[in-house]
Amino acid sequence: MLELDCENCSNVTVQGLRALQHGVLERLACGGPLRETMNELCRRAERLAPAVICSVLTVDREGRLHPLAGPSLPDHYSMSLDGMRMGPDAGSCGAAAYFGEPVEVTDIEHDPRWADFRALALPLGLRACWSSPIRASDDRVVGTFAFYYPSCRGASPLDRTIVETCVHLCAIALEQEERKERIHRLAYFDAVTGVANRASMEQHGETTVAAAVANGFGAAIHCVDLDNFKEINDTLGHRAGDILLRSVGERIAAIVNKGDIVARIGGDEFAMVQSHAASAADVVGFATRLMEAMAAPFDLEEAMATVGVSVGIARAPKDGYDLRTLMRKADFALYEAKSSGRGHFRFFDPEIESRIAANRRIWQDLKQAVAAGEFELHFQPIVALGVTRVCGYEALLRWRHPRDGLRTPEDFLPVATKAGLLYEIGAWILNEACASAAALPPDTRVSVNVTQVQLEKTGFADDVAAALAASRMDPSRLEIEIAGSVRLADNAEILDCLTAIRAQGVSVALDDFGVGGSALAHLHALPVNRIKIGRPLAQQAQSSPRAATIVQTIIDLAHELGITTTAEGVETDTQLRMLGQFGCDEVQGFVISPPRPLSAFLDGAETIGGGAHPPSSLA
Numbered sequence: 001m002l003e004l005d006c007e008n009c010s011n012v013t014v015q016g017l018r019a020l021q022h023g024v025l026e027r028l029a030c031g032g033p034l035r036e037t038m039n040e041l042c043r044r045a046e047r048l049a050p051a052v053i054c055s056v057l058t059v060d061r062e063g064r065l066h067p068l069a070g071p072s073l074p075d076h077y078s079m080s081l082d083g084m085r086m087g088p089d090a091g092s093c094g095a096a097a098y099f100g101e102p103v104e105v106t107d108i109e110h111d112p113r114w115a116d117f118r119a120l121a122l123p124l125g126l127r128a129c130w131s132s133p134i135r136a137s138d139d140r141v142v143g144t145f146a147f148y149y150p151s152c153r154g155a156s157p158l159d160r161t162i163v164e165t166c167v168h169l170c171a172i173a174l175e176q177e178e179r180k181e182r183i184h185r186l187a188y189f190d191a192v193t194g195v196a197n198r199a200s201m202e203q204h205g206e207t208t209v210a211a212a213v214a215n216g217f218g219a220a221i222h223c224v225d226l227d228n229f230k231e232i233n234d235t236l237g238h239r240a241g242d243i244l245l246r247s248v249g250e251r252i253a254a255i256v257n258k259g260d261i262v263a264r265i266g267g268d269e270f271a272m273v274q275s276h277a278a279s280a281a282d283v284v285g286f287a288t289r290l291m292e293a294m295a296a297p298f299d300l301e302e303a304m305a306t307v308g309v310s311v312g313i314a315r316a317p318k319d320g321y322d323l324r325t326l327m328r329k330a331d332f333a334l335y336e337a338k339s340s341g342r343g344h345f346r347f348f349d350p351e352i353e354s355r356i357a358a359n360r361r362i363w364q365d366l367k368q369a370v371a372a373g374e375f376e377l378h379f380q381p382i383v384a385l386g387v388t389r390v391c392g393y394e395a396l397l398r399w400r401h402p403r404d405g406l407r408t409p410e411d412f413l414p415v416a417t418k419a420g421l422l423y424e425i426g427a428w429i430l431n432e433a434c435a436s437a438a439a440l441p442p443d444t445r446v447s448v449n450v451t452q453v454q455l456e457k458t459g460f461a462d463d464v465a466a467a468l469a470a471s472r473m474d475p476s477r478l479e480i481e482i483a484g485s486v487r488l489a490d491n492a493e494i495l496d497c498l499t500a501i502r503a504q505g506v507s508v509a510l511d512d513f514g515v516g517g518s519a520l521a522h523l524h525a526l527p528v529n530r531i532k533i534g535r536p537l538a539q540q541a542q543s544s545p546r547a548a549t550i551v552q553t554i555i556d557l558a559h560e561l562g563i564t565t566t567a568e569g570v571e572t573d574t575q576l577r578m579l580g581q582f583g584c585d586e587v588q589g590f591v592i593s594p595p596r597p598l599s600a601f602l603d604g605a606e607t608i609g610g611g612a613h614p615p616s617s618l619a
C-alpha cells in the first residue's frame with residue numbers, strides 16, 4: 001500500500017483514497033486492460049473531488065501525447081489531443097510533459113499556454129486545468145494526469161493529496177504496461193528486424209489464412225531465402241548482416257498490403273502471408289514486386305551489397321487450408337527454387353513433394369550404405385587407338401540397393417553430395433579403386449572420378465597418398481578425373497590440390513570436356529594430363545560437321561599443349577573411325593564395353609566387349 005499523507009482529509013476521503021488505491025492495484029495485479037483501469041481511477045478520483053474532471057494522457061518516445069483515460073470528457077475532445085506534441089505552450093498537459101513539472105493553469109481563457117486549445121475547452125465548461133507529469137522509475141515522463149475545473153481556480157490541499165496518489169498509481173500502471181509490451185515484443189517480434197517472428201506468424205497466419213479461405217479470396221504463403229546472406233555475414237561481419245536483415249524486413253514491409261503478415265522465421269528466411277490472393281496473377285504480382293524490391297543494392301555502412309532472393313510459394317485453398325501445410329509446401333517450393341539456380345520464385349507442385357520425398361528416402365538409405373557394404377565399383381575399359389589395346393579402366397560407382405537393385409550414380413550422387421556423405425563414400429571409392437588395380441593388368445591405369453566438394457576439402461591429396469600407400473599401387477597407374485562442372489581455373493585451393501596430386505606422380509584428367517562448363521579458355525591454367533571429350537560432343541561429331549570441327553580443333557589444341565585426349569560415350573563404329581582419323585588418342589564407350597564388375601576383366605574372363613568380339617574398326 002502507498003503511504004497516504006493526509007493531514008487535510010476527512011475520514012471519508014481517507015477511506016475513499018484507500019478504496020481507490022486498492023481498487024486500482026487489484027486491477028493491475030489481475031492484469032486487466034490498462035484503459036479500463038485508468039478510467040476506473042479517474043472515476044473514483046472524480047467522486048472524491050466533486051466537480052473535477054480527470055484525464056490521463058500517455059507520452060510516447062517521440063514526445064507526442066495520446067489520450068488514455070478521461071471518462072467524463074467527450075470523445076471528440078480526447079481525440080483532438082491525440083498525437084499532439086509536448087511543448088511549453090501545448091496546454092497544461094503538453095507543458096507538464098515538456099517541463100517534467102506540474103503546470104497549474106487557473107484561467108484557461110486568458111492563459112497564453114492554452115491559446116491553441118481554449119476553443120476546444122471553453123465550450124465544455126473547462127475553465128482551469130492542473131496537470132502533473134507521470135514519471136517512470138528511470139525518470140522519463142511517460143504520461144500526464146490532469147484535473148480540470150469548471151471555474152477559474154487552483155488546486156486545493158485535498159486535490160493535491162488525491163493527485164499525488166493518482167500519479168503514483170498511474171506510474172505503476174504505465175510501467176507495467178511497458179513491461180508487458182516489451183515481453184510481447186520479445187515473444188512475438190524478431191529483435192533484429194522488428195518484423196513478426198515465427199511464433200507470431202504461426203498464431204496470426206492461421207487466422208489470416210482461414211479468413212481468406214472463408215471469404216473466398218484465397219491466400220498465399222511466400223517463403224523467402226536470401227541467396228548470399230551467409231557470404232555477406234562471413235565477409236562483412238555480423239553487424240553488416242544485421243543491417244541487411246533489417247533492411248530486407250523494411251523493404252518487404254513496404255510492399256505488403258494491409259492485413260498481410262511479414263515474419264522472419266529463420267536466420268535468413270522470411271515468410272509472408274498474402275491475405276488477398278484470388279488469382280495466380282495476384283500472387284505472381286506480389287512475388288515480382290518482392291524480387292524488384294530486393295534488386296537495388298543494400299547500404300551496409302561499410303559496403304554496398306547486392307542480395308539475390310529465392311521465393312517458394314504455396315496457395316490456399318489450392319495447396320492446403322492450414323498454415324502448417326502451406327508453410328511446408330512453400331518450403332518445398334523454395335528448396336526447388338534454390339536448387340534450380342536461385343534468384344527466382346517457384347510455385348509448389350505435387351511433383352516437387354514426391355521428388356523431395358524420394359530424395360529423403362535415398363538419403364536415409366545412403367547413411368548406412370558404406371557400412372553395409374552396398375557400394376561396388378564397375379570398370380569401363382579405355383582403349384588406346386594407336387596400339388589398339390586396353391590402356392586403362394574408369395572406375396564407376398554402383399549402389400546395390402537392398403530393395404531397388406543396382407542404382408547408378410546420377411540417382412544418388414546429388415543427394416549424397418548435399419547430405420555431406422560424399423567424403424565418406426569418396427574415400428571408400430579411392431581405396432577400393434586402388435585395391436582393384438592390383439587385380440588388373442599392370443600396364444593399365446585406373447581412373448577415379450572426383451567432384452568439387454571432394455577436391456576442396458583439405459587433405460584430399462593426402463587421402464590419395466594414403467590410398468596409394470595402402471594398396472602399394474604404382475602412382476603412375478592412378479588417374480583422377482575431375483568433373484567438368486568444377487570451376488577450376490579461378491579456385492586456388494583446387495589448383496594447389498591438383499598440383500600436389502600431380503607431384504605424387506598421379507595423372508589428372510578433365511572430364512566431360514566441351515560439355516557444359518568445361519571450357520578451352522581454362523586449359524592453359526590447369527595442371528591436367530588429359531581431357532575427356534564428353535559424350536554429347538563425341539557423339540554429335542558423327543552427324544554434325546560443326547561438332548566434328550570442334551572435336552578436331554580440341555584434339556589439335558590439346559596435342560599442342562602436350563595434353564592427351566580420350567573420347568567417351570563412343571557407341572558406333574563410325575564414331576570410332578572418325579575419332580581415329582581426328583587423331584584422338586583413346587576411346588571409351590559401349591562400342592567397346594559398358595562398365596562391368598571387376599570380375600569381368602580378371603584373368604580367364606574375356607577382356608573386351610559384352611561377350612562379343614572387339615568392334616571391326618579396332619581389329
Ligand code: C2E
Pocket residue numbers: 380395396397408409410413429448449450451483511512535568569570571588589590591594595
Ligand atoms: P562420367 O564420369 O562422364 O562417366 C561416364 C558415364 O557414361 C557413366 O555413367 C557410363 O556408364 C556412361 N557411359 C559410358 N559409355 C557410354 C556410352 O557409350 N553411351 C552412353 N550412353 N553412356 C556411356 P555412370 O556410371 O552412370 O556415371 C554417371 C556419372 O556419375 C559419371 O559421369 C560421373 O560424373 C559420376 N560418377 C560415376 N562414378 C563416380 C565416382 O566414383 N565418383 C564420383 N565422384 N562420381 C562418379
Ligand code: CA
Pocket residue numbers: 394449481511
Ligand atoms: Ca568420368
Ligand code: CA
Pocket residue numbers: 511512532534535568
Ligand atoms: Ca565423362
